[in-house]
Amino acid sequence: MNFKVLFSTMKVQMKQSFARPMFRFCLLVNPVVNTILLYEMYRNSGSDNFMAYVVLGAGLMALWGCICFSSAGDINRERYSGTLALIYAAPAGFPAIILGKIIGNTLMSLVTLCISLITAVVLFRVPLHLENPLLFLVALLSAIVTFITISSVIACLLTLSRKTELYMNCLEIPIILLCGFVFPVSVLPNAVQFASRLLSPTYAVELLRMSVNGCEDPALFREKLLMLFLLTLIYAVLSAFLYKKIDRRVRIAATLEVS
Amino acid sequence: MIKRFFQQAYLYHKGRRAAFEAEEFVLMQIGYPLVTLIFYCLIASFSFKTTDLTHWVIGNSFLLCTNACIFGLGNLFVGERYYGRLRSIIASPCSKIGLILAGGVFPTLFAICASVCGLLVGSLVFHVDLTRIDLPLAAVAILCAMISAACFGLFISSFGLMSDSMHLVLNLVSYILMIFTGAEFPVSQLPLAGQVFAQLMPLTKAIAAMNKLFDGNPEGFWLNLLGELATGCAYALLTRLVFAFAERSAQRSGKFDMF
Numbered sequence: 148m149n150f151k152v153l154f155s156t157m158k159v160q161m162k163q164s165f166a167r168p169m170f171r172f173c174l175l176v177n178p179v180v181n182t183i184l185l186y187e188m189y190r191n192s193g194s195d196n197f198m199a200y201v202v203l204g205a206g207l208m209a210l211w212g213c214i215c216f217s218s219a220g221d222i223n224r225e226r227y228s229g230t231l232a233l234i235y236a237a238p239a240g241f242p243a244i245i246l247g248k249i250i251g252n253t254l255m256s257l258v259t260l261c262i263s264l265i266t267a268v269v270l271f272r273v274p275l276h277l278e279n280p281l282l283f284l285v286a287l288l289s290a291i292v293t294f295i296t297i298s299s300v301i302a303c304l305l306t307l308s309r310k311t312e313l314y315m316n317c318l319e320i321p322i323i324l325l326c327g328f329v330f331p332v333s334v335l336p337n338a339v340q341f342a343s344r345l346l347s348p349t350y351a352v353e354l355l356r357m358s359v360n361g362c363e364d365p366a367l368f369r370e371k372l373l374m375l376f377l378l379t380l381i382y383a384v385l386s387a388f389l390y391k392k393i394d395r396r397v398r399i400a401a402t403l404e405v406s
Numbered sequence: 407m408i409k410r411f412f413q414q415a416y417l418y419h420k421g422r423r424a425a426f427e428a429e430e431f432v433l434m435q436i437g438y439p440l441v442t443l444i445f446y447c448l449i450a451s452f453s454f455k456t457t458d459l460t461h462w463v464i465g466n467s468f469l470l471c472t473n474a475c476i477f478g479l480g481n482l483f484v485g486e487r488y489y490g491r492l493r494s495i496i497a498s499p500c501s502k503i504g505l506i507l508a509g510g511v512f513p514t515l516f517a518i519c520a521s522v523c524g525l526l527v528g529s530l531v532f533h534v535d536l537t538r539i540d541l542p543l544a545a546v547a548i549l550c551a552m553i554s555a556a557c558f559g560l561f562i563s564s565f566g567l568m569s570d571s572m573h574l575v576l577n578l579v580s581y582i583l584m585i586f587t588g589a590e591f592p593v594s595q596l597p598l599a600g601q602v603f604a605q606l607m608p609l610t611k612a613i614a615a616m617n618k619l620f621d622g623n624p625e626g627f628w629l630n631l632l633g634e635l636a637t638g639c640a641y642a643l644l645t646r647l648v649f650a651f652a653e654r655s656a657q658r659s660g661k662f663d664m665f
Contacts, residue, residue, distance in 0.1 A: 168571035172578065180581035187591045188453045200453070310430070317433050324445045330452040 152239040156247025161255050164217050173212040174255065178262040181205035185329060186271050197273040199359045204329035205267075206260035207352060210294070211328065213256035215319045218249045218298040223311035232403055242390060249298045253291060278361030282368065286354035289375050293347040296382040303389040306403075307396075326352055347378035411508050419512035421485070422478065435516070436523070439470045443524050446590060447532055459532040464616045465589025467524030468548075468609050471517035471555045472580045479513045479559030480576045482506075483566035496656050503646050509563075510556035517552040539619050543627065547619065550631045551612030554638030558608040561641040564648040588613050608637055 164170045182205040189201050222245070225231040235241045267273050277283055301318070305311045323329065325339065326348040332340055343349045350371045362368045397403045443466040450462040486492040495505060525544075529536045562579055566572050584590050586604040593604045593614075604610050615630035655661070 168574040169577070172574040176574070176578055177581075180578070180585065184581065184585055184590060185449075185453075187585070187595055188449055190591075190595065192453045192455065313430050313433060317438050320438065320442050320445050324441065324448065329449055334448055334452050 149239060149243055152243045153247040153250070156244050157251035157254070160221070160248040160251035164252055164255065167217075170213065170217055173209060173216050174258060175262065177212050178205050178209040178259040179266045181208050182263045182266040183270065186267060186273065195274055196276050196360065197267060197271075198275045198277060199356050200329055201273070202263050202267050202275060203260070203352075203355055203359060206263035207328045207355075208323055209259035209263065210253075210256045211323055211348075212319055213252060213259065214294060214298050215315045215322075217252045217256075218302055220305075220311050220315050221245075221248050221252075222302055222306050235397070235403055241394075245302055246295075246299065249295050249302065253295050253298065257291070277359055279358045282358035282362055283355065285372070286351065286358045289372060289379075290348070290351035290355060293351050293375060293379045293382070296379050296386065297347060299386040300382050300389065303386055303393060306393055322346070322348065325349070328352055331356075345378075347375055347382060350375035350378065407504075411504050412511070414505065414508035415511035418482075418509045421489075422512075435473065435520070439473055439520055440524065440527050443467065443470060443528055444531060446584075447528065450590065451532075459528075460534045460620050461617055462590070463525065463528030463532055463534045464620065465587065465613050467521045467528055468551050468555075468613050468616070469583060469587070469589050470520040470524040471552055471609075472583060474513040474516040474520060475510075475552070475555040475559035476562060476580055476583070477576055478516070479510060479556060480562045480579070481566065481572055482509045482560065482563035484563075484572050487566070496653050502649055502653070503642070506560055506645055506649060507642065510560050513559065514552050514556040517555060518548055521548050521552065538622070540624075543619055543624070544616065547612050547616045547627075547631060550634045550638075551609050551616075554608040554612065554634045554641070557638040557641040557645070560645045561648070564645050564652070567648070567652045583607065583609065586610065588617075605633075606637070608634070608641065610634075611637065 165174070182201060185201045185205050186197065189197060192200075194200070222231065225234060234244050237244070264275070267275065305314060308314065325335075325343045326332070326346050327335075327343065328348075332343045332349055332353075335343060354368065354371050354375065357368055357371070443463070446466050447459045447462045451457065451459055483492065486495060495502070525534075525536065528534055562575065565575050569575060586593070586596070586600065586607045587609040588604065589609070593601055593610065596604060611630040611634040615627045615634070618624055618627050618630070
């Protein structure tokens with residue numbers, strides 16, 4: 148992997164993404180309006196710590212929105228710009244370029260968590276506690292890695308379709324619902340919870356919430372971290388496998404730009 | 407005149423739907439809105455700690471019109487500019503109010519269908535008893551709400567004459583509707599300025615009327631609906647005013663876009 152390519156792609160991607168009004172909405176406006184909406188919904192919930200569901204929930208919703216509307220849609224944007232075939236065939240390597248784009252987007256999208264936090268503090272002056280900062284850092288880093296991995300799986304799959312806009316719109320809310328970004332997964336029916344457990348962000352969100360509320364059971368934290376690690380690994384392998392399959396198919400059929 | 411109005415309305419509808427496939431229709435017009443409804447009802451059940459989700463099923467069913475009336479109709483003038491018809495519309499001596507309103511006919515019908523579907527699915531999933539209300543009155547409330555929402559959508563679409571960031575505007579408007587219409591939490595929770603602003607929004611009064619119907623307390627029902635219709639008419643007139651301003655500005659400066 149060429150790290151120079153990775154870093155320069157990250158830099159260009161951040162600039163390009165920020166130039167788009169929709170991304171600016173996802174990055175700057177979405178966390179603010181989500182925080183307002185969730186705060187009003189959780190205001191009378193009896194909870195005295197709004198960090199777990201309001202700040203974290205709004206920030207994660209916005210972060211996922213950024214991932215859906217940028218990382219997943221970037222391949223389509225390259226297709227419409229006529230540069231997809233060029234970056235695909237470039238000696239720098241398509242995976243390095245796409246990974247650079249995804250990492251750039253995901254890192255920039257972390258701003259949503261800060262905006263959500265600032266909104267809650269400035270507008271509502273709500274009590275916010277972070278019980279275990281060290282565990283929060285571990286959970287956040289794991290979440291970033293898992294979001295990057297799941298984005299690369301989605302990006303790979305969407306290489307094959309021209310209906311990217313449709314799919315990225317349809318991915319946003321269902322994943323937020325299934326992964327329990329704004330309520331615990333236990334609220335969902337058992338059959339739906341099974342699907343939630345197959346998605347790595349579910350564990351990432353639970354770990355973040357455990358670190359915010361205070362981890363009473365370190366063994367449970369380790370267990371969830373291990374599950375997150377395993378699922379992330381599976382997604383990474385799946386992403387590499389899909390890339391190889393797609394690469395072969397695209398080279399045989401020569402349909403990269405019109406698939 | 408009336409025949410031409412409906413011909414125009416049908417052409418608008420055909421133009422918007424021509425590129426749609428069955429898969430897109432099912433995912434974007436049926437699946438995604440219903441998942442969104444379920445998502446917000448689940449947040450409400452957890453945050454408000456209640457199993458009676460009647461108010462949220464009503465509110466979110468009404469908000470399902472966002473797809474047709476805000477995202478569908480909001481791009482009306484952007485589409486006209488994109489397809490090169492804005493010039494003909496501005497230069498034509500025909501009645502502009504009829505032309506503008508024609509764009510709202512089919513989105514209103516789609517919005518009515520979406521709201522009815524939302525109510526039915528919501529009542530099935532969250533056990534809301536629809537038999538306890540007067541169905542004709544409920545139908546009148548839905549009709550008024552959707553006419554008002556379509557007029558609001560037309561008003562928002564006029565921003566397309568002034569801005570090239572309609573994605574941002576439309577997404578922001580969809581959140582404003584969630585926060586200020588009383589669909590997700592009672593309007594009384596908002597600060598005074600927010601409560602006043604909420605009364606200027608479409609759907610607020612229709613949702614209140616529908617809630618009264620479900621609560622078995624229809625006092626003020628018709629007043630709410632009259633208010634809702636007046637809000638819709640005000641937005642239709644505002645659209646005409648904005649368009650007249652754009653028309654004059656275009657004729658004076660020789661430009662068809664105000665940005």
